[in-house]
Amino acid sequence: MKLFYCTLLIAITLLGCKQDGTNNNGDYAYLGGEIINANGNFVVLSKSKHIIDTIRLDGNSRFIYKINNLKPGIYTFKHGGELQMVLLEPKDSIMLRLNTLEFDESLVYTGKGAKKNNYLINEFLQNEIEEKKIFKFCQLSAGAYQKEIENLKNKKHKKLKDFKNKYDTSELFNKIALANIEYYYYFNKEIYPFVHYGHNKNDILEGLPKDFYNYRKNINYNDTFLKDYHIYNTFLRWNFSNIALNEHYKHANNNGFKSSNICYNLDRLALIDSLVTDTQIKEELLHHYTINFLNKSNNEKNNTTILNYYLNKSSNKKGKAMVTHYANTLNKLKTGASFPEIQLIDSNNTETSITTLINSPTVISFWSQSYYDHFKESQHKISELRSKYPEVRFIAINVDDYGLDSSLKALKRNRFSFKNQYQFKNPKASKEVLAIYPMVKAFIVDENKKIVNSKTNIFARNFEEQLLGLINR
Structure with missing residues (x-):
């Protein structure tokens, strides 16, 4: 494996040197790598929502691609529904390696330009790890909460400073790394009123320190540089939800929200x-x-x-x-409507209509290998619910278009039962007919094939109440 990467990096370097002799502007970069447990035979490379190319994987699930006329900045690569970002600058030659079973957690870069990208992916993962801690901090008073998240921010600034002292970083990297720290801090500020305990959000807002949202006066809501960056967009969503809360309370009849x-x-x-x-x-x-x-x-x-x-x-x-x-x-798909006729494939590769399976109270949920955590959590949840409610049939449908073998391997690999596991015969059309968005969506259907709830979620707090209501009616 190391020999493959060394050989490939040497080849990229030699190609780059040859390119330097004919093109002095150096506006190119290489991106390649290997994908373990590939969910397809290609990688899609994009920038600013525009697809640059669809890159085929070879027989060993590897690829190499040269980007000419490179525009320095954040690019995205997508495989099997999952995507991640990579910062590319002139003459970078970056190799990535990842395992689709742990897409983000397994991602590592090597080659020229790797250090900055490993820094950025590690910061992304660190933010995910801190999320549970942040939610606990949200139960503190606003002043105490502010101190905790400022402490986290200061640690990130120190880490960035140490990285810049150790490596020769570009202005582009510095700008992105700083924005990542600042907007993550802003995001943490915006979620506070929503996560802090208590239903009276107006009291929470009025109890905040006067300078709690001082940074808002400097926010650029039309930042064309950051508009493709995850944390900026996440911040905007929560920021608008928060300032709308203030507007809402100006004319709301009560303090409930x-x-x-x-x-x-x-x-x-x-x-x-x-x-x-x-x-x-x-x-x-x-x-x-x-x-x-x-x-x-x-x-x-x-x-x-x-x-x-x-x-x-x-x-x-x-x-x-x-x-x-x-x-x-x-x-x-509203309550009382008949559940649509959808063709499924079972674990034996036999075609069947979903309505032939609905002869008792039924829950229909969905999963995809692209949302791996949800896949595992939903399978465990369904197993738990089956034990508690034997009178209810639980049908799990894989929505991917990777073929039956791929979904069965995912189930077998995680030791999940094949019972009541299906796959859409026509994934794209079926997903449209059932409006499957988001992936956590589930249907409750009665024994007469009538929809009881088309917008439920097996993880919802009142989900079991919904089931009991159907069973007892």
């Missing part, structure tokens, strides 16, 4: 429309919150109001068509 409130959601969309002028950033925010609302609300009138607002404010024809189609599909 529900994220499903139509007024609150319209306030949030209006703030996005007023503060964001960059079309890509605006569209992604409007799209995200519209889809999110439609997926949770069972009020048709409110759904129509939110949909119409989005259609009026969005300038993205493709996005508007997609959201309209999604809303229409959800309307066909």
Whole structure:
């Protein structure tokens, strides 16, 4: 394995030297690597939502690709539904290695340009590890919470300073690394009112130190440099949710708060429309919150109001068509409707219609190898629920388009039963018919094949109450 990487890196270096003789601007970079337990035979390389190329893996699940006319910055590579970012600058020759079973955790880089990317991926993973700690800190008073997250921020700044002292870093890397620290800190500030215990969010907001959100005056809501960067977009979502909370309480009739409130959601969309002028950033925010609302609300009138607002404010024809189609599909899946005829493949590669399987109270959930943690957690949860509710049938459907063998290997590898495990015969069409978004979505269907709930979640606090309601009616 080491011999392969050394040989490949030497070859890249020699190609780079040859290139230097004919092209003095050095505006190229190499990206290659190896994918363990590949979920397909290609990697998709993109920048700013635009696909650069689809790169085929060889027989050993390896690839190498040269990017000409390189524009320095953040690129994304996608494989099997999972994606991650890589910072590319002129004359970089970066090799990656990852295992799809632990996509982010297993990712390592070697070659020229590797150190900066290993730093960035380690920071990404560290943020994920700190998440549980942050949620516990959120139960502290605002002043104590602020001290804790400032302490975390200061440690990150020291780590970055040490890295810059040790290695010769570029201005581009420095800008991205600093933004990662600052926007993660801002994000932690924005989530506080939502995670802090207590339903009266207005009291929480009024009890914050006056300088708690001072950084907001310097926020650029149209940062074209950071708009493809994960933490910036995550911050924006929580920031708009938070400032909409302030707007909501200016005209709310009581101090209670529900994220499903139509007024609150319209306030949030209006703030996005007023503060964001960059079309890509605006569209992604409007799209995200519209889809999110439609997926949770069972009020048709409110759904129509939110949909119409989005259609009026969005300038993205493709996005508007997609959201309209999604809303229409959800309307066909409302309570009391017959569950659609969908063709499945069982573990023996036998085709069957899903409605032939529904002869008792039934829960239908979905999984994908692209969401590996959800796959494992949902399988364990279903096993637990099957033991508690033997009168309910639990059907788990793999939504991937990798073939039956791939899904069976994933189940076998994790020692999960093949019983009541299926795969869509036509994944793309079936996912559209059932409006499967997000992946945690599940259906509850009665013995007459009528939909009881098309927007539930097996991890929801009241999920078992929903099951008992169906069983006892």
